[in-house]
Amino acid sequence: MELTGKKFVLLVETQFNDHEFWYPYFRLKEAGAQVVVVSGKAGQSYEGKYGTPAKSEKAPADIKVADFAGIIVPGGYAPDHMRRDQNTVSLVRAFDQQGKIVAAICHAGWVLVSAGILKGRTVTSFFAIKEDLINAGAKWQDHEVVIDKNMITSRTPDDLPAFMRAIIEAGKA
């Protein structure tokens, strides 16, 4: 399996987009990777926008970034909650600073804005938050997936196949 031995953080918060959380969750496991679900508070239960339940296993302080291949930020309205937690925001920034995969889909770009890691980066997102990303210094493109070095971004749940193809490919490196 192409990601055997690799570890990924998958962020969660209330009102996550169910598809954008669960598709990466199962897909990384199918590829042999370990998935650690993280939110501001370890052991907390959350409900997706459609009602699927998910529970965090760890808090940001429990994560040693060097041990991980990347972090994945799902969309929905969860990113609006994730960005309120400074430890979560700092964790995303640390992944970027260490050149690890930082993958964000849909509204997840908001977390990248708060992390202050978008200056000069080429990205995409759900179209409604396009201006927020541009105002944070990003170049915005309307593609199913945009890859800028370690940063991988997509627009909507329909882009999940391309999003995960890009993450798997980057994770193999």
Add this chain to the structure above:
Amino acid sequence: MELTGKKFVLLVETQFNDHEFWYPYFRLKEAGAQVVVVSGKAGQSYEGKYGTPAKSEKAPADIKVADFAGIIVPGGYAPDHMRRDQNTVSLVRAFDQQGKIVAAICHAGWVLVSAGILKGRTVTSFFAIKEDLINAGAKWQDHEVVIDKNMITSRTPDDLPAFMRAIIEAGKA
């Protein structure tokens, strides 16, 4: 992509297990396959057990089995509804008779029982319906995925990674 040009039927009905419908849906697309969502009545909307919405595109009569690589039957309580529709049951039987992939997870084994295709076959399922499968003539094993020629079965959503690995592998053949 390993399944480019291949087509799969994904069955849907009310109270489908959200993970067991959506993970195969996105995964097959990621592999380049075309996914056709089928229920007894084309164009019908359904809600998963957790509330994600899904819509069928075609009815069984619209499917030319020879054009497809396989059929995937998700679990939840949807299989109890699928088996009430003789056209759906006949479609599953036709896939098996033509040696196409027949993949069933969790409670989906009920549809295989109604299709009368389990005699002498080695399968797994959610443990609660184990006796229904054995009474239909199957040999039952407690493994994350059981492959018997064209028939691929798994037990629960936790088995989805192994289930899809097996389906992708079979689909490449």
